[in-house]
Amino acid sequence: MIDLHNHSLYSYDSKRKMEDIVIEGISKDLDILGFSDHLDFNKNDPGNMFYKGENQLEEFSFLKKKYSQKIKLFLGIESSYEKDYEDKIISSFKKFPFDYKIVSLHFVDGVVISDWIVNLEKDKKSIFEVDYEKYFIQLESIVDFKIFNILGHIDYYKKYSKFTNHRETFKRYQNYYERILRKVIKNGNILEINSSGLRHKCKEQFPSVEILKLYKDLGGEIVSIGSDSHKTGDIAFGFDRIQNIIKDFKFKVYKP
Numbered sequence: 001m002i003d004l005h006n007h008s009l010y011s012y013d014s015k016r017k018m019e020d021i022v023i024e025g026i027s028k029d030l031d032i033l034g035f036s037d038h039l040d041f042n043k044n045d046p047g048n049m050f051y052k053g054e055n056q057l058e059e060f061s062f063l064k065k066k067y068s069q070k071i072k073l074f075l076g077i078e079s080s081y082e083k084d085y086e087d088k089i090i091s092s093f094k095k096f097p098f099d100y101k102i103v104s105l106h107f108v109d110g111v112v113i114s115d116w117i118v119n120l121e122k123d124k125k126s127i128f129e130v131d132y133e134k135y136f137i138q139l140e141s142i143v144d145f146k147i148f149n150i151l152g153h154i155d156y157y158k159k160y161s162k163f164t165n166h167r168e169t170f171k172r173y174q175n176y177y178e179r180i181l182r183k184v185i186k187n188g189n190i191l192e193i194n195s196s197g198l199r200h201k202c203k204e205q206f207p208s209v210e211i212l213k214l215y216k217d218l219g220g221e222i223v224s225i226g227s228d229s230h231k232t233g234d235i236a237f238g239f240d241r242i243q244n245i246i247k248d249f250k251f252k253v254y255k256p
């Protein structure tokens with residue numbers, strides 16, 4: 001049991017103490033738990049420059065030792081990606097000894113996805129009227145960045161979409177998915193299965209089974225698992241279901 005996507009109070013959008021996270025992880029029989037707090041440099045984002053790596057590193061080292069007999073802890077990071085602040089991301093990656101790096105798309109055109117999607121779908125009556133292409137263009141730019149381990153929640157737009165028939169979007173943008181996943185595999189990056197979608201109205205993990213099948217067909221073998229926990233009870237959320245998916249596809253699970 002591995003959960004590599006957890007947010008603590010070192011993320012602007014979580015209030016959880018790292019030690020509480022560790023204790024919940026132990027109570028859920030996790031063998032491996034990783035912290036992946038937000039690293040953000042978008043000026044419009046409340047999390048801009050919020051991350052305090054020195055403080056977290058100190059706390060992490062203490063907890064790692066304290067709980068070493070009960071659980072294996074890793075310090076990762078979840079960086080948002082936009083081309084404009086690539087240099088800042090790289091310098092943070094060099095500054096702190098992260099065990100793994102997740103990179104995720106949280107902004108499109110400089111706008112946080114939750115707002116971008118709502119605005120894009122405003123006044124639209126069906127999914128067929130919506131042009132999501134910019135999302136995929138920016139997603140592809142992350143993959144071209146290359147300097148990371150895990151590509152986070154690839155079809156995250158589902159979280160905020162008012163539509164539910166996302167298979168249509170998959171079909172329409174399948175070329176993008178194919179190109180992106182081919183690059184992920186070729187570059188030695190890993191696709192994340194993020195269970196947080198099961199907690200939201202899309203009621204489906206990120207990515208959907210169609211995308212995972214494509215990843216497998218293209219030669220993808222390894223996935224990373226994360227709950228994207230932000231509060232009590234979220235850790236390892238829906239992992240029974242995720243484990244069944246992993247078994248069905250015979251994926252290997254990434255360990256840092």
Ligand SMILES: [Zn+2]
Pocket residue numbers: 078104106152153
């Ligand atoms: Zn994220």
Ligand SMILES: [Zn+2]
Pocket residue numbers: 005007078228
């Ligand atoms: Zn996250």
